[in-house]
Amino acid sequence: MLIQKVCVIGAGISGLAAAKTFIEEGYEVQVYEKQGAIGGVWEKSRRYPGVTTQTPGRIYTYPDYPLPASYPEWPTGEQVNAYLESYANHFGVVQQIQFNTEVIALNAIDDGHKGWMVTLRTSEGNTITNNFDFVVICNGVNHIPYIPQVPGINSFKESGCSVLHSTQVNSIAQLEDKRVVVVGFGKSACDIAMLAAEHGSKCHIIFHQGNWKIPRFFFRLINFKFLIFTRFAEAMTPKYKPNSVEKWLHSGGKRLVNIFWRLNETILRYSFKLDALGLVPEKPLIEAIVASINMAPTDFYKYIRSQKIQTHKTSIARLVKNGVELASGKKLNADVVVFGTGFRQALPFLEEKYRHQCLDKEGYFHLYRNLINPNVPNLAFVGYNTGFSANLSSDIGARWLVELVKGHISLPAKEKLIAEMEADLEWRKSHGYAGYGGTCFFSSTFHYLDTLLHDMGLPARQTGSFVAVMQPLNSQAYSNVRAQLQDLHRATKKDVFPKNLKL
Secondary structure: OOOOEEEEEOOOHHHHHHHHHHHHOOOEEEEEOOOOOOOHHHOHHHOOOOOEOOOOOOOOOEOOEOOOOOOOOOOEHHHHHHHHHHHHHHOOOHHHEEOOEEEEEEEEOOOOOOOEEEEEEEOOOOEEEEEEOEEEEOOOOOOOEOOOOOOOHHHHHHOOOEEEEHHHOOOHHHOOOOEEEEEOOOHHHHHHHHHHHHHOOEEEEEEOOOOOEEOOEEOOOEEOHHHHOEHHHHHOOOOOOOOHHHHHHOOOOHHHHHHHHHHHHHHHHHHHOHHHHOOOOOOOHHHHOOOOOEEOOOOHHHHHHOOOOEEEEOOEEEEEOOEEEEOOOOEEEOOEEEEOOOEOOOOOOEOHHHHHHHEOOOOOEOOEOOOEOOOOOOEEEOOOOEOOOHHHHHHHHHHHHHHHHOOOOOOOOHHHHHHHHHHHHHHHHHOOOOHHHHOEOOOOHHHHHHHHHHHOOOOOOOOOOHHHHOOEOOHHHHOOHHHHHHHHHHHHHHHHOOOOOOO
8 A cells, every 4th residue: 555644643752753754755744733732741731830851851852853052951841842843843844733633533444454534623623534544643651641549539629629630730829838748759749749848838748669769960970861871771671682792691690780780779778868768669770770760859858858748658548628548547638639640541542443452451552663563554653662762762763664664674474573562562561661551661772772773774873882882872873864774775776776787
């Protein structure tokens, strides 16, 4: 089937990358975004005050469109959104976006072999249907906020109190002079706890278990990207299909790996005084680094020590009038409860037959290379590879898809693809990469990008020397991927048609 018309669902980081990549290769692209603006998780209505990236900005960037030099190391949410708008305008994506338009149904035409019928609902309530040859789903794993069904929510609200998800906190006024209870221990939960401690009258944070957190600077001198975002550090975590060095490190060199992570644990315990606070995580750092580690807000542990943030390692039994009752029986007075409990994974618009192929009942995505399901033709996913460099992984993932559509990637038989996809997912489940529906690869960014580049016939980046493997991930090292592919295909054509062959 000749593919020309491409539908992209979502105008966040991954949707913009997918649209831009298909547009520059000459495809007719239409982007549908249910919000009124670009940005996804960075769109104004979804970001809380003071939010910044937890990845250093020079890593959290598209390879062929660097962040402005004036941006700080950790850009604010407003700056990230401005950058995304600039990117969309620069590459002519914004003209192809239809805002305030929600995809409500995605139905296969001839089992997907002839494309997909996309049903839309506009802000006026009108329903529209368009057909496309190829669809790229880019709404990601962070688009459906998850709030647990805690008993008593209605009575709590009826008493004049508020229940919010972290994505709904968009004004300091929602917390100001309020007694705030935050649920969760991830980045958004801790950021909002900081806001509540600074602007509310009381702040409590409730969590099942503490996660390892990393400071922006180790010993106030060394940017954590030099210790976490390098090939060297990444090699210290297990991999599916490791290279020879990784294979040795996790067998004969296991002792070296253990020493490396124990040393980092010791540094973190000392830096944050975790032992004195009783907040040493139960899981070892090597297990947390693959899916649940995040950056500590400045002064977060200082606020805990001073009791500006009061910690409760337990769960909520129920919400009651003007408060929260813990599993221990203790009651906390509260005006606002904020759930920083993440997101749930769903594809509600996708035809049921194909939805079950891509997303199982346990919430795991079944995707080859985190991009396609071999049983569902002409449908792809970008942004379902959750890591610290969403811009880069989305960009290279979109490039991989274009190469596949153009017939430049030779895949094994479908049966082998499915077997590989399932084996990869089972490995992730058994090695701690099961977060975000099995799409998590926080400590495997280099490894994942290497795999995609290898599929496209290109070499890995930042290799070949000790200096290279000790350098933080550099998005600009991937800026010439398209040019290299063009050279590769020109050379291939010359090989196919020798100079002395008359056509």
